[in-house]
Amino acid sequence: MADKKTKPGDLEENEKLITDTDESFRDRVSTIGTKGNRIWVYPRRPKGSFHRARILVTIILLAVMAAIPFVKLNGHPWVLLDIMNRKFILFGYIFWPQDFHIFALVFLGLAVFVVLFTAVYGRIWCGWLCPQTVFMEMVFRKIEYWIEGGANKQKALKKAPWTAGKIFKKGLKHSIFFALSFLIGNLLLAYLIGIDELSSIITDPPARHIGGLTAMTLFALTFYGIFARFREQACIYVCPYGRLQSVLLDKNSIVITYDNVRGEPRETISRDKENETAGDCIDCGLCVQVCPTGIDIRNGTQLECVNCTACIDACNSVMAKIARPKNLIKYASESQISEGTKFRFTPRIAIYTSVLILLFALVSIMMISRTEVETNILRAKGAISQELPNGNIRNLYTLKIVNKTFDFLPIEIKIKDIPGRIELIAIDSLAVKPNGIAEAAFFIEIPIKYARQQKNVIELYIMSGERQIDIVETVFSGPVNY
Ligand code: SF4
Ligand code: SF4
Numbered sequence: 001m002a003d004k005k006t007k008p009g010d011l012e013e014n015e016k017l018i019t020d021t022d023e024s025f026r027d028r029v030s031t032i033g034t035k036g037n038r039i040w041v042y043p044r045r046p047k048g049s050f051h052r053a054r055i056l057v058t059i060i061l062l063a064v065m066a067a068i069p070f071v072k073l074n075g076h077p078w079v080l081l082d083i084m085n086r087k088f089i090l091f092g093y094i095f096w097p098q099d100f101h102i103f104a105l106v107f108l109g110l111a112v113f114v115v116l117f118t119a120v121y122g123r124i125w126c127g128w129l130c131p132q133t134v135f136m137e138m139v140f141r142k143i144e145y146w147i148e149g150g151a152n153k154q155k156a157l158k159k160a161p162w163t164a165g166k167i168f169k170k171g172l173k174h175s176i177f178f179a180l181s182f183l184i185g186n187l188l189l190a191y192l193i194g195i196d197e198l199s200s201i202i203t204d205p206p207a208r209h210i211g212g213l214t215a216m217t218l219f220a221l222t223f224y225g226i227f228a229r230f231r232e233q234a235c236i237y238v239c240p241y242g243r244l245q246s247v248l249l250d251k252n253s254i255v256i257t258y259d260n261v262r263g264e265p266r267e268t269i270s271r272d273k274e275n276e277t278a279g280d281c282i283d284c285g286l287c288v289q290v291c292p293t294g295i296d297i298r299n300g301t302q303l304e305c306v307n308c309t310a311c312i313d314a315c316n317s318v319m320a321k322i323a324r325p326k327n328l329i330k331y332a333s334e335s336q337i338s339e340g341t342k343f344r345f346t347p348r349i350a351i352y353t354s355v356l357i358l359l360f361a362l363v364s365i366m367m368i369s370r371t372e373v374e375t376n377i378l379r380a381k382g383a384i385s386q387e388l389p390n391g392n393i394r395n396l397y398t399l400k401i402v403n404k405t406f407d408f409l410p411i412e413i414k415i416k417d418i419p420g421r422i423e424l425i426a427i428d429s430l431a432v433k434p435n436g437i438a439e440a441a442f443f444i445e446i447p448i449k450y451a452r453q454q455k456n457v458i459e460l461y462i463m464s465g466e467r468q469i470d471i472v473e474t475v476f477s478g479p480v481n482y
Helices: 049-070 098-121 123-131 131-148 151-159 164-193 197-202 206-230 232-238 310-321 334-339 347-368
Strands: 081-084 085-088 093-095 256-259 329-332 373-379 394-402 407-415 421-424 429-433 439-448 457-466 467-477
Touching: 049 123, 049 131, 049 164, 049 197, 049 310, 049 347, 081 164, 081 373, 093 098, 098 123, 123 131, 131 151, 131 164, 131 206, 131 232, 131 310, 164 197, 164 206, 197 206, 206 232, 256 334, 310 329, 310 421, 329 334, 373 457, 373 467, 394 407, 394 429, 394 467, 407 421, 429 439
Parallel strands: none
Antiparallel strands: 081 085, 085 093, 256 329, 373 394, 394 439, 407 429, 407 457, 421 439, 457 467
């Protein structure tokens, strides 16, 4: 994209690898040295309007994330992702293993949603909403700046001998990191097992929750490892969404991009002479120094870019100082940059956005419209209709009913619009326990005038108390010789 390829100012080792013309920077990761060693990134403190907006979004997100496990609806969690017991509650709707098809469809819908969203709007998720970026850049990184100072001070501290001051700073930082990781681990556990179970693990004698305490410790250690050491490597190597960017993005996707048409040829600003042919980029390297993944956005869209907006803010501050227009680095598509056009709501975006809204609506309807029970009523195999002395006719049925609620459901069957009678066989009443299955056999008895055909379709209400919780259609056989 740009004429001249550079690598991060802080990453001296990799700078040597870049020639003026090659694209070899695409063959290696900016944080891995020539010997396969990790190159630690010391990004400068970001500041600017995008960063302020991200702080606001972070506060809202963290508040919502922390609050959700505490929210209950009718005494049950509002959201629960109990993988171990295959029980999921999303926004108050419970999904049991028998709802797997709905869950699979919801996830399929979400997958398509992610693909289309990324194709149009790029990596907005990564920069603004992904918990990894939010915790790393907006929480842990800020603590690091607070204790160790900015990028240069951090580098100096790294090289400094182990004095009491350094031990104190490093000790304080890592203690806070571990405490926070422990809290994040517990938050994740609250989503997986529910806040009540988590409270019991914390308050009960340890011997009663060996498994829970082990999970707590493992989660805390994992998060500590990620945020204290692994950091941006998680986005580059582990995150499947990040790895898929090369196939999800195209030249029309809106990403954070450098306007190479306006910026090149980059030239260091000089008081004495003003080069008319020079572009707006003054090659100050600030956009590289703030990058938490250690890349140079002027090289074009790269896998490592998490769209954190730090380089936009950095470059805008430079442009303001040298009185040039802002947004040399901005949210734009590659096509917009090369064609010099502004953002347009193109038919492609309109179509993709419509499909996204449709998918969202579909998934919502599927979740909302699912019934509390799943009822299966079949005529008993081999049984024929019976004519009764009172002039009625009856058929034998089998019933299988799955309770998808948290509640014990007393069940009653009623015939819709036909005077008739339901007679349970061998039991007086029918009830099904939470997430339970009940099976029964019963007769439907109706006056013969409602069953004149060989096959008559009738509808049955499944009632629980006064509430109708399902409606089922079944076939009622008329008299054999009618
Ligand atoms: S290049 Fe990407 S990851 Fe780096 S500062 Fe810019 S937006 Fe953030
Ligand atoms: S911050 Fe702006 S002016 Fe400075 S090197 Fe980056 S793109 Fe060029």
